[in-house]
Amino acid sequence: MGNESSKTSNLNAPLLSLQSDICNNNMDHSSSTSALEWPEEVAKRVKLIVPTKYDPYQDPENPSLCYIRFDKEKKKFIVASDFDTTTTQTILDVVDPEDIINIKVEIELLTGAPTSRGQEEHIVRNDGEEGEQHRATNEPPVDTLGDTYGRAILSIFAYPKRNLSEESILNSCGMKRKPEEPFRELSEGTTPEEAVKSQQLGHRHKHHRHFRVAPSEDMTDLSTLVQAMRRIVSPVDSTSLDERRLLIIINPVSGKKTAVDVYEKTVAPMLEEASVSYDFFITSYARHAEERMHQQPTNGELRDISDYSGIVSIGGDGVVHEILQGIHSRPDAKEILKNLKIGMVGAGTSNGLSATLAHASDEKFSPMDSAFMIAKGKTSAIDLSLYETTNKSYLSFLTFSWAYIADIDIESEAIRFMGFLRFDLWGALRVVTLRKYRAKFSYLPPTEDRSTGVTLPPLNQPLPTDEGWVYCEDDFVVFWASQVTHAGEQMHHSPPSKIDDGVFNIFIVRGNVSRFRLALIALTMAHGGQVDMPCVEFIQCTAYRLEPITMGSFNDLDGEVVEPGPIQAAVIPGAIQAFCNP
Numbered sequence: 001m002g003n004e005s006s007k008t009s010n011l012n013a014p015l016l017s018l019q020s021d022i023c024n025n026n027m028d029h030s031s032s033t034s035a036l037e038w039p040e041e042v043a044k045r046v047k048l049i050v051p052t053k054y055d056p057y058q059d060p061e062n063p064s065l066c067y068i069r070f071d072k073e074k075k076k077f078i079v080a081s082d083f084d085t086t087t088t089q090t091i092l093d094v095v096d097p098e099d100i101i102n103i104k105v106e107i108e109l110l111t112g113a114p115t116s117r118g119q120e121e122h123i124v125r126n127d128g129e130e131g132e133q134h135r136a137t138n139e140p141p142v143d144t145l146g147d148t149y150g151r152a153i154l155s156i157f158a159y160p161k162r163n164l165s166e167e168s169i170l171n172s173c174g175m176k177r178k179p180e181e182p183f184r185e186l187s188e189g190t191t192p193e194e195a196v197k198s199q200q201l202g203h204r205h206k207h208h209r210h211f212r213v214a215p216s217e218d219m220t221d222l223s224t225l226v227q228a229m230r231r232i233v234s235p236v237d238s239t240s241l242d243e244r245r246l247l248i249i250i251n252p253v254s255g256k257k258t259a260v261d262v263y264e265k266t267v268a269p270m271l272e273e274a275s276v277s278y279d280f281f282i283t284s285y286a287r288h289a290e291e292r293m294h295q296q297p298t299n300g301e302l303r304d305i306s307d308y309s310g311i312v313s314i315g316g317d318g319v320v321h322e323i324l325q326g327i328h329s330r331p332d333a334k335e336i337l338k339n340l341k342i343g344m345v346g347a348g349t350s351n352g353l354s355a356t357l358a359h360a361s362d363e364k365f366s367p368m369d370s371a372f373m374i375a376k377g378k379t380s381a382i383d384l385s386l387y388e389t390t391n392k393s394y395l396s397f398l399t400f401s402w403a404y405i406a407d408i409d410i411e412s413e414a415i416r417f418m419g420f421l422r423f424d425l426w427g428a429l430r431v432v433t434l435r436k437y438r439a440k441f442s443y444l445p446p447t448e449d450r451s452t453g454v455t456l457p458p459l460n461q462p463l464p465t466d467e468g469w470v471y472c473e474d475d476f477v478v479f480w481a482s483q484v485t486h487a488g489e490q491m492h493h494s495p496p497s498k499i500d501d502g503v504f505n506i507f508i509v510r511g512n513v514s515r516f517r518l519a520l521i522a523l524t525m526a527h528g529g530q531v532d533m534p535c536v537e538f539i540q541c542t543a544y545r546l547e548p549i550t551m552g553s554f555n556d557l558d559g560e561v562v563e564p565g566p567i568q569a570a571v572i573p574g575a576i577q578a579f580c581n582p
């Protein structure tokens, strides 16, 4: 367990002459109103050199200048040749603050006499992008090292959605990147809602911007500008970015065994760009992640998880399940849940939590899109639930299934090598060999106030008769209780669910269903098409108890087999924060 590695990004090390406030992240996030306060006069004074990719023919001895302004109405940063929006100007670039994970001032070190050129004298570049080279350092930006001197680079680390080429970013905001063209309003017939919607498509991809700052005696303006930009980029993140420290848990055997690759190529580089510190470890055996959650001795080489602001898993839902059971076993579980944030980068077979968080945030499902949400740092409360079987209790985040779905999930383990296809094949088999299971099912419908959870009597004691509980006994084919919309990246099985609605949505098909109808339901449930079909019910409740009469199925909690027999559950509303942006 001692094989944990630590990464603390130092890319934001303070520049001597710029004062640490340019580079540190101690931002005042106290109110979203202050987030939109834009230092217009200061921004006019910060002159940037137009990158050669925008103007390849400019004179390097006398380069053109540009400025960053903030369009409050459209909520976009605009890089333009002029500040005056009423006169002719060139819009060079438009950057959506929502796409930005960090803004830094870095120093490019050069040798030789300072000139306005210097492109051919660059030293190192740290992000592997095309364009002018630079590197982050805490060296001073003046000539203090013999013939070495530095110049400031303003870097914007952004991940717009893939379908937006540079041109279409501009178009979606109604601004074309034509030289000498005045600022344009949204093109005819395009509503602001449509422009926003057009950005809700596509995967994210890396599109960073680097601007050389024109030499200036006074760097305070640059500091003020960067801080204002940062406030707009993350106005409500109460955790200072400096305080963020994540524990990344990687399951190398999840799904197609890509988790280590996903970490190295996608997650680690993005966290470093976002200046997030983190420790990571690769699991060596089943339940390794669960063990890691146990309290660490204070003198040990590992940090206790209470020292982290968040835990991120790279793998499947099984790792998240382990993480939650590990936390659940601690005496300080309540405190941990209150303070910890969780994130998931799906690299397993199903990836239900990751797909649900992406869906709730209008993001696509992919490692890059999930890593973006984690690096961006926005969080929202999600519900968890407490399940109890005869001898054990569990913290759950995803689904409980019994009968048809549990049989498919657990029995198809035998053909695990087939990936997600295993569920389709086993599903078809189970339609042919249809099984019905009898059970007593009791549930508590939600009331107006869902902010506090329900406390249930022990499983061996009767439920109250006078508090609105509904009781039934029936044959069931499908019994699938969810707190998430997706049980997997290709399984949008519970469209009525919301991550923080304080209820279970229980998808039920009773024993009177025909094979043909069940086949239709099975074919459509991957995209939620079963919702309005005959024989399909969605029951909302804040707590329930299931007492199987026909034995033989599995109790499948979050994709893991738990103790068979009677089971009961209650929602824990908004129990933990998750990295997402609903």
Ligand SMILES: Nc1ncnc2c1ncn2[C@@H]1O[C@H](COP(=O)(O)OP(=O)(O)OP(=O)(O)O)[C@@H](O)[C@H]1O
Binding pocket: 251, 252, 253, 254, 255, 256, 283, 284, 285, 286, 287, 288, 315, 316, 317, 318, 319, 322, 347, 348, 349, 350, 351, 352, 559
């Ligand atoms: N190093 C390891 N060797 C063997 N098993 C491991 C190791 N690390 C974790 N595990 C186990 O692997 C199991 C499956 O992991 P995980 O859920 O990440 O992948 P998956 O089953 O492919 O995805 P999903 O749960 O989304 O369907 C977990 O139950 C966990 O206990």
